[in-house]
Amino acid sequence: MFRFVGDPIENMLGQERTDADVERLRDQLGLDDPFLLQYWNFLADAVQGNLGISFRQGRPVVEVLIERLPATLELAFISALFAILFGVLLGVYTAIRSKGWLTNLILTVSLVGVSLPTFLIGILLIYLFAVELGWLPSFGRGDTVQIGWWTTGLLTISGLKAIILPAITLGLYQMTLIMRLVRSEMSEVLNSDYIRFARARGLSERTINFKHALKNTLVPVITITGLQLGSIIAFAIVTETVFQWPGVGLLFIDSVQFVDIPVMAAYLMFISVMFVAINLIVDILYVIVDPRLRIEGAN
Amino acid sequence: MKLMTLLTSSAAVLTLAGGVSAETLNWARAGDSLTMDPHAQNEGPTHALASQIYEPLIQRDMSGKQVAALATEWGPKADDPNVWAFTLREGVTFHDGAEFDSEDVVFSFNRAMSTNSNMKELLSSVVEVRAVGKYGFEIVTDGPNPIMAANLNDIYIMDKGWSEANNAVEVQDMEGGEDTFAAKNTNGTGPYTLVSRVPDNKTVLKANPGYWGIGQFPLEITEINYTPIKNPATRVAALLSGEVDFIQDVPVQDLGRVDADANLKVVKAPQNRVIFFGLNQGDADLTTDNVDGKNPFADLRVRQAMNMAINREAIQKVVMRDQSIPAGVAMPPFVNGWTEALDSIPAGNIDDAKALMADAGYGDGFSVTLHCPNDRYINDEAICQAAVGMFAQIGITVNLDAKPKAQHFPQIGNLTTDFYMLGWGVPTYDSEYIFNFLMHTKGEKRGSWNGTRYSNPDMDAKIVSLASETDLAKRDATIGEIWSQVQEDLLYLPIHHQVLNWGMANKVETPVSPDDRARFKYFTLN
Amino acid sequence: MDTLKQFLASDFFYSFRRTPVAVVSFCIAVILILSAVLAPVIAPYNPFDPATLNLMNGFSKPMEPNAFTGETFLLGTDDQGRDVFSTILYGMRVSLFVGFAAVLLALVLGVTLGLTAAMAGGRTDAIIMRIADIQLSFPAILIAMLIFGIAKGITPPDMRNQMAIWVLILSIGLSDWVQFARVVRGAAMVERQKEYVEAAQLIGRGPFTVAFKHILPNVVASVLVIATISLALAIIAEATLSFLGVGAPPTQPSLGTLIRIGQGFLFSGEWWILFFPATTLLLLALSVNLLGDWLRNTLNPNMD
């Protein structure tokens, strides 16, 4: 399906290419092979851990991906953290104080965040915090520190400053989603018999809300949130483009424009792997949180 | 990988918001270099970075003039027009301390002409290269090549010993998927050395203390941090917030804002690039039009009418915000062969155009699809969009199909577009380059970018003759003849010459080079 | 008439009347949708007709005469000399059309698959829901980009402008059906346990009739809520795709395309090119979202 995105030849040969060059390169890359054969070759190589060489950078795709992964994973992690932290906090607050003016304000304002496209929010944040106020950087990761093959921006001041705006941009939508989910699940749990029974036992509101209600709320929240984490990584495409965040999303967009087929294919494989991993983690978390599943598993 | 380790563990590389030390320049542009191997890719940003580290025999200065680099003298041999002779600079060392001599030049030219090289098209007429003593060098061509020097500006010289020691004799085979030592490491003679590099992210250069040009060039910038920033708004924001000091591609609408900023300024100059529309005038019928069995573009009157309909002034004033020079010929003004008369904007107004259309039998108009890139030229999509409105006024309904360059340009080569936008820069500053690619009948060796299906054997013969014509006056005359034929037949509808705008902090002083190449050794700071 | 009276007396309408947010959102949404539908009547210009455009009108400020032509525009003009007010009205038409059509597609697909999963159960159910899970964690915009890429490749070039809109609808619709399927399946599973379904089977109704005549009307509330929220999402998704370069063509811009174009003028002082379309999109999405919110609270269907 990559053939529809464009022709890589054009980018690989310069302005001074002749038609003979085009034919030679096309042949060399195997682009004239039947589509299925191309796909088969890709799969055969991928199984051996060989994802090919980037047309654009002339480096092994695996190396390029590994170089870019930390940036995206850190960004996704921080925005997921942001989304979950604030989503759960605000969700719990709005569920407990279901009628207050502040609750209505939070609910309405959070909707503003999902009523504008992500890229616009990112650009507006840059305009406000980088250009007008000059508080935070407008692009990039800041300084990074190397730990093994992993580069992290979370250990330097400039790295931390740099992640704030992209993380908010990326996490805003998920935060709203989680908040609403927590709110509705928690309202339901708060009406359940065991919460009423806990009240009847004289437990404090604090214990009821945070020990009994929240934990039960989290069971369904974990599934949806977990599955949504996949979309954090995907939406990183937009955020990384806006903030010039050197992650795999930006790599993907560059690759689409350059028609760097090996990188695009590898990115899609990466997303699939993420899917499997996320599903696995969600299942594990589920078992940790919900004892009913633990028993079934043991049997 | 080793280099990355070096980079990331090294100290703060990019300081935020203002506070840049006097010698460091933070540089951003839209794209990154693709590889550090100087012969693997013939592409703007790749050469832009390479040219800070590697040097050619002859280079251009900031005004576009050819000046001595690693060669101090050059020219065709008086006794044999097929041979160009060069005198090499003495006392030059590579970054690793190795001495530069003719062996390195021969090695580098052979490397640039090898199969994997992307530069070999520029040297297609070369038969042999040879060293003449330690500091002499000769190029033998298959015929007299009067403009050989113009092809050498991006042929960079590598150290033979270093390449052999590091298994980098072969050019990185990007297409075959190869990763070589030279793709990540450098050893040039240039004014800057590579400190660290993470592709698409950050590249750090430091001034070369052993540079031969110390004293000849300002060399005031001692450190360069280069970051590609893809999104235009982010790029401008980074400049406005002081995070970068120098960006090469300022969106035209933001020039005012940058210029108005107390800490920033905009420097501009005409670019060596012309933008035009190509028309399929050779086929019997068009695939994207609504006229059966006929090709409206084949009618000269239709082409003339369309040429008149393009309101170049409006495009210049509104779409380009004065950052363009309306063009009458598909040739940048720097190019040998350009005259003011050729470049004059076609006379006539909408009514004349309508009359021509009626004359040609298309009084009721027709419809056709215009293919346009949306990420290649300055405001490319907006220009096409404006043109759609202008053609509509003479009854031509144009469907606009704007796409990324990777999807757009193959259509021209594959002849699957009837009507397209193209821009052309002329690194050789000579008309022959334009004729070879755009005017010659499409064939194996020439005419690869000619999507007009125009074929004129007489003109083809003239174009081929240019390559071996040593009498420059005669050659110029032939060029003139070809151009008047091109204008008469209206192969292309020229739109404008692009104007380059560099945005920079006030402390940076530099003119703008017409090839959009920042040569930092010429930069001064105040 | 009777039905209207019943409706006006219902708890549903009472709750609506007593919720100012719902009333205001409803009014804004209706005004915006109406003005989009009536754009050809209301708009002073037709920005989709290139022959009427005068490029020299470009970048006119709102309510100020243009420097070259002297013409004045209510909300100014954009870089192509198009009246921003008219462009917004026409752009909203495109956005709403894409939104409604995509939601309709997602709805039909999601409801059918969700009902099938719930009714068939067993392996069919497991397969459908596993696909839904994969789809859910496989990012929507990525799916949309892939579909867009493929569709662009297989449509003939001269059809592409017209196709772009349909491809948008297809790609957004196809990436959005999961919500419907999950909610409908969940609700239908609950309904299926109810005895009226058994009663219907007992009197001789086939599974198809039971699913669509008996169960479907009972899960309509959930579907309605999801549809409202999906509409807002689809409009935003269209804008995002437009930013990534796979949106509506610039000659027939949607609200999203207008914002994509307008964001280029954020720093340059031509704020109106971004501000008015963005505000319109915000108002539209926000009012639809708030309505959806209120619906969710009022109809209170069980949703995950």
Next chain:
Amino acid sequence: MAMLDIKDLTIEYPDRHGVFQATKNVNLTVNRGEILGIVGESGAGKSTIGNAVMGLLQSPGRIGQGEVYLDETRLDTLPFEDMRKLRGKKIAMIFQDPMTSLNPLETVESQLVETIELHLKLGSAGARARAVSLLDQVGIPDPEQRISQYPHEFSGGMRQRVVIALALAAEPDVIIADEPTTALDVSIQAQILDLIRDLCREKNVGMILVTHDMGVISQTADRVAVMYRGKLVEIGDTKQITQNPQHEYTKALISAVPPSNMRIDRFQHVGFGKEGGGLKEFDLNNHWLGQGRSDEKGDAAILQIKDLNKVFKSTSGFLGSKGVETHAVRDVSFEVSTGQTFGIVGESGSGKSTIARLITGIHKPTSGQVVFEGLDLLARPKSRQDLLTKRQIQMIFQDPYSSLNPRMRVENIVAEPIIVNNLAGSRAEAISIARDLLQLVELDDTAGRRFPHAFSGGQRQRISIARALASRPRFLICDEPTSALDVSIQAQILNLLKDLQARLNLTLLFISHDLPVMRQMCDQIAVMRYGEIVETGDAEGIFVAPQHSYTQDLISLMPKFERLG
């Protein structure tokens, strides 16, 4: 003064139509060691009293008037935090459904220790020791081990014991038990009631026992308060109330309770509420219901069940690959004679409802035979006549709130079978037949135009019956048709079913867990346990001389509300 004193209590629920009073000026007292039963039908306001005393009225409910004292402390005006400290310590509560009363994610230990530590200063070791001893007191075997388990590892009855232990955790003075045994099987119910009664005596705790079940009250309470529509209509000693009721409502209520010790023909005095009576008079020979009856094949068996088995496979796991097998029905055989009522009795999970669904074809049997009027129901129907024969089996469902499609008008619900089976000439005719059927079951003229939500549970059950009649049934399966209904409504519906059977010569398959009801309705009874029939026989014979030990247990444990004459 009594320990708990409720004075003049009025509880209000404001809504858009005004203020609804859930209780009106109720006065009650409870003494130490005393069990006060509050009995009444749904909507009587009995549960809100308990919630009001606990200070746990659900929004927007509020105490409009009145005072509540516990040992001189006025509770209703106590600040929220002070009241919270009393909850669990002084007043405890037991809820109806043990399956939902415990937090599923916390161990029993955690929930017990948390409550004990909150109210008693015992330290964590002390709290745990007390928790274990509490579990021991409520009769949970092996408490040391079981304390660390999660609620889902306990059966329903055991969970209710845990709930009781939780209520007792801080030695409260008063326990409010809100329908503590309603969700439990008969055999478990008796055990829990015994436990509650013993603990009250032993610990000298006062208790309010809220229930709708006269049998429970008569066996457990010392005194009984009878409520009707928010008002306290009568209060007195249990014996006096059950044997010699004074108020008209109490009399009607008592007479509607199916006696466990005898079979009566019809329930009397069932007209205190507004709902209708039995079947309207009609002439079967001229009526639509009488058409097309090819009947009277004598008293041969209309339905024969042979060696019926049903195994459920649960489809869990990825793509439904692996599953667990449950043998819901095992080698079941019985015959039902025309015009008779055949009863199946059993506790939850015994497979009795599954049999109904195997007969109606909702589930496919794993093996066995179902023959109705000589037609093998498991074979593919060969003709339209076969299909029509099959449709002559109809069903009345347990839950009147889910058995009617809420999105359909009542007349359409009733007309649907007529239309589907082509039993009328036109749609209009079908609708008019439907209206007639609705009148037949004593619903008013406008009923057909309305939606189900406009009707009470009893009325809905009448609509269900009308719908069943619309297929011109010969065989009616009643699956717990009255278990969701108040006792007076139950009496009406049972009367209606008896009338129907007599008038239309219907054969009934009556499924219930309620033995006294079975005694009133059935000619033959089969007792089921774990999917098997343990005993079948003549109804009176089963009650008087049960043969199987399980049947004997059931009979001895059923709540006894005996009528003297």
